Amino acid sequence: MDPGAHPARAGTARAFTAQDSARLRTLVARVADGVAATHGVEATAELAEVAIPTVSADAEADFVLLGACPPDRDPATAPSNHSPFAVFDDAVIERGIRFETEWAIARLDALANCPPGGRSAGG
Numbered sequence: 001m002d003p004g005a006h007p008a009r010a011g012t013a014r015a016f017t018a019q020d021s022a023r024l025r026t027l028v029a030r031v032a033d034g035v036a037a038t039h040g041v042e043a044t045a046e047l048a049e050v051a052i053p054t055v056s057a058d059a060e061a062d063f064v065l066l067g068a069c070p071p072d073r074d075p076a077t078a079p080s081n082h083s084p085f086a087v088f089d090d091a092v093i094e095r096g097i098r099f100e101t102e103w104a105i106a107r108l109d110a111l112a113n114c115p116p117g118g119r120s121a122g123g
Contacts, residue, residue: 012082016053066096 013028015021029045036043069075070089079085 018053066092068092
């Protein structure tokens, strides 16, 4: 990177398919190029793939949001989870681990009772 370049901006992006991921890379580069051209500078967009797209079966698509806003903050006005100013209440970690563990055990039990090549009643 050019030592005189503006510091990198970081963020996250998610895609449900490899095709969507490729399209996202193209669009992010196009937007970066367009914004840079508007200001007479150059930009480079780099997206690192850190995980493959994961898609759950329809029966497993429900999810739970576990709030982690500290009790002394108002969730309606607190910075979002992706903000560099977000503050988290670590007391919810144990509750989240317990929930995810119990869900995983129940799902594995359901799969163990599933007939070969079939699906259990839970998915």
